[in-house]
Amino acid sequence: MTQEWDEEYDVVVVGSGGGALTGAYLAARAGAETVVVERAGTLGGTSAYSGAAMWLPGSPVQRRDGVADSTESARTYLRALLGDAGADKRESFLAEAPALVERLEEDSALAFRFRTFPDYYERPGRVPGGRSFIPLDLDPGEMGDLLGLVRPPLDRDRAGQGNDESAPLTAGRALIGRLLLAYHRTGRGAVSTDTRMAELVATSERVTGIVAVQDGRRIRIGARKGVLLAAGGFERNEGLRRAHGVPGSAGCSMAPAGTNTGEAIEAAVAIGAATELMNEGWWCPGVPMPDGQPSFVCGFTGGLVVDAHGARYANESLPYDRFGREMQADPDRTPSYVVFDSRTGGRLPAVTQPPWGDPAAHLDSGTLVKAGSLTELAALTGVDAGRLTATVERFNRFADNGKDEDFGREADEFGHWFGEPVLRPVREAPYYAVRLVLSDLGTKGGLVTDASARVLRADGTPIAGLYAAGNTSASFTGPFYPGPGIPIGTAMAFAALAAKDMTG
Template identity: 55%
Template sequence: MAWDDEYDVVVAGSGAGALAGALAAASDAPAAASDGLRTAVLEKTSLVGGTSAYSGSAIWLPGTRVQERAGIGDSTESARAYLRALLGDDGNAAHREAFLETAPELVEFLERDPAIEVEWRAFPDYFDAPGRIDMGRSFVPLDLPLERLGELAGLVRPPVDRDRTGRGHAPGRPLAQGRSLIGRLLLAITATGNADVRTGTALTDLIVEAGRVVGVAAMTAEGPVRLRASRGVLLAAGGFESSAELRALRGVPGGAAWTMAPDGANTGDAIAAAMRIGASTGLLDQAWFCPGLAMPDGRAAFTLGFRGGLIVDGTGRRFANESLPYDQMGRRLASAGDPFYLIFDSRSDGLPAISIPAAAPEEQLAAGLWHQADTLADLAAKTGLPAGALASTVERFNGFAAKGVDEDFHRGEDPYDLYFTGGKPCLVPVDRPPYFAAKIVLSDLGTKGGLRADPDGRVLSGAGRPIPGLYAAGNTSASFTGPVYPGPGIPIGTAMAFAYRAVQDMRRNQS
């Protein structure tokens, strides 16, 4: 086999999980007294970070010294109780224990690097279950000044609003949230001197010799390349949410146009390459769902933190607590009948919620995605909603707001409901014309079904045996949380933890 380049480890993808795995590989390992491994990071697009760069960068890694410093009462034991209450023990206990065991070790490893600076920040866990931390246990990276990144700043994917319009980072502003996480990991990886970050390099196939994955085939602007990976290949390249064909084939609700994935990314290439060599899959109909605000460019904006208004389906009636954590609300959308509208009034200065990217009311109205009327009857006529049902729904909701009790869906009774209102009521009357109706769609932060892997990230064959040399993490793998989204930062936290475990397995099992 002729190779264009040879590495110890090849990582496909450049989100938080991929870069955590690459850092674990490229760094020296003091405990094992071993040097860093020569590592390649392959990114299909021209920018690093994937959907992680768009994220709020919450990292759900419980029982670590970050939570201990914050004094919030978190522990591995409480996180175990929480996950067990939500997920049970059927089929996920080994992955749960591996994740909980790895979290403190991973955080200690990350914080040894001066580039990685994080802090706990309040954001409630998503379910009222034993072991929950009401103000949350996730943590986030500190903002990162652009000048600290230097030339590397141009590699980091900018915020979603600027990225979708072809703009880079805002001049003079530090990288925040997901951009900071990606920037910090990129700084740390580069400082090892053992890693190549190869953008514009799309994985096309896995190369197998004697039953072992020994490298990858990839396509670049200059043509195809073959890269050897003597220790292993880690697939952490996201899911398939941007492929309308695969979504339809696998029954994933929503639509490729409404996902939050970056343009040109997350089309399932890594999953498909592994399936061609016999890898098994699971949870292919699942995603990390969320409400989306329909935007004039045909895309959707991730929408959360409803401070007012109410959401109705095509019957003109409410069907859920609008302030539910976004995955739970997304699943209510998936089971209800569209179209969906957020109904609000002039109490709000624009949308009574957070949308990412932000929505300009005048542009939304001009595009026909928002409707405005002086009466609910006129609003119903403009949206096609049943006028009588809409009026009675708003009247009933306003009655709940007056009493402060949502008798239908219990909005405002959970700490998460009040998190974005600063503790103020989220049951706010809709009674001050003009009235508005904003079109809501079912969006997602990515699919969460993919390759089946064991607790060390080893991809499993159809027979349930590890495929030598092949590993998966993040949305390229089937999430051990199944259809449940336990808390903010679970996608990133689990991706980082299992990528880290995968590299430790590579180090233990030298070829």
């Protein structure tokens, strides 16, 4: 049946994060005319905000640095953590990861280096120092006119500012910039920004394209070989979050405003796609910033966290997803409060993104409270004064002795990666408190896919011509976040598998 299109390509990729651009690049490199369709005006999505760690085990990057990583050790680690759930996708990922990195590094635009960053669980197969790696910084001069397509750094983006043309692209922006540069150099890659996907077009046999909205009009974009949906999750859609019981809120997500509202998932469901894990996310604690938006927080090097009653409930130095799950375990833990003393001069003793900034601005906005005593601090936060005082005194005894007898905060490699010591007494007035909210890096439930990233129906059969990767698909890691770079690493690997299946 002949279909009329406003535009037609071999491959249509919806989304522009690390997974989407990997799939687009590899499809174009294989000779397929490809288009990246992005609803925002810039590319990168949440990937551009990230640290760009990539969990792709057994690759040349680890070998060059002499890291004791291998496909087999990663398999041991994942099996110890996840069991045999999703074994087919696990094995597909493990087989693809090193081969993918080798293919990417054949392009001079794509350069990576190992960076120490521990895995998140003490399980067999865990590698000391971790196994993830990051992109090399990128000189903006190499990007030319493409620089304006890369999403600005998080703090500048929220302030409505563009890219600083004199500053190198680092972390997530380096990943997006490098993938975009490689994609552009194929000569077969187009980019369509400010273009929102509305629905999929399908015959009785296969998906043949998409309908998108661009400049207020609907356009039909054909896909001769297939459509890859890699447009993130639905973390910025409050209605879908409530419908699926996702903890937290759209306003506390770290995803860019105006993105990741789930249209790609809903479009696939409308033609029969199955979903799973729809109540799951990649969790993290967050702290409100003076502009009302959240800042991702991890790596506590001081202070302690208490619930609404003034009691500790977890190791503050847990990896962020694990701490987020502790916050969900009891409604009295959201919000929580970070309590610390004058040693930091009012600066939060943790790593935040965007950066914490001037304590005076937080005091003026009320996102930071200051008191001369713990009793006064309790009154300002609404927690029980006696319980808070007792909790801090107990914590101080642990800090003096260097051993957290309640939660073992000093024990794990991850907690020490951000700085020493992780246990510091809190006893020097004035005292400070910051409200801690449940945030996320994205939802992780979505379309059910097979080991080739093909989207499946409820009966397990694939929808021909339709693929999904990243947070548009349901993660094979289930309720676990095994290590730094798993979201981007798995998105890249399954997007690569989709490109391979589409292009042969």
